[in-house]
Amino acid sequence: MTPEQLCETLRKIQEPKGYFFNKDKEMVLELMASLLANKERHGYMVCPCRLASGDRDQDKDIICPCVYREPDVKEYGSCYCGLYVSQDWNEERIPHEYVPERRAPA
């Protein structure tokens, strides 16, 4: 699967749920490539911006879309890695703030 194909597959699933890809297409495709690299490496698409343990059970909360996406998009308009954003974020109706890590450290 190519990053473009993954992007289109995920778009169809996530947009109806109110989660949109970042309008920075280059960044989105880089993140898609990273998700595919993580799938190759670990067998599942763990968040590219988090350190995977390699154990699916330990990593289940950070498999993309991670469980922190909902509260992050609600509070900041963007998920931690910036892949998924709200429409307001993409249309610059809300400030683009740094999203701090919500996951408790190991």
Add this chain to the structure above:
Amino acid sequence: MSEPIRVYALSTCIHCKRAKEFLDQCGVEYTPVHLDWMTGQERTDALTEMKQHNPAQSFPTILIGNTVIVGFKKEEIEKALGREPSAS
């Protein structure tokens, strides 16, 4: 003599990539520490070292001398490098 710079990063992380690109643009030397490329004791040691500076264990964690910058924050990097903020 400029201050040593270390970037604790993941090879897949977009914010880490952007931070490294920015440091490259600034023309400064830095040591990238890619934790996802490490295994075993090497990775445990690097993670322990990073946690001393950023207990949240998030990426990138950038050390510029004694300054710790968590995340890709351009203005903070410029300030730590002693530069005037560039127009963004």
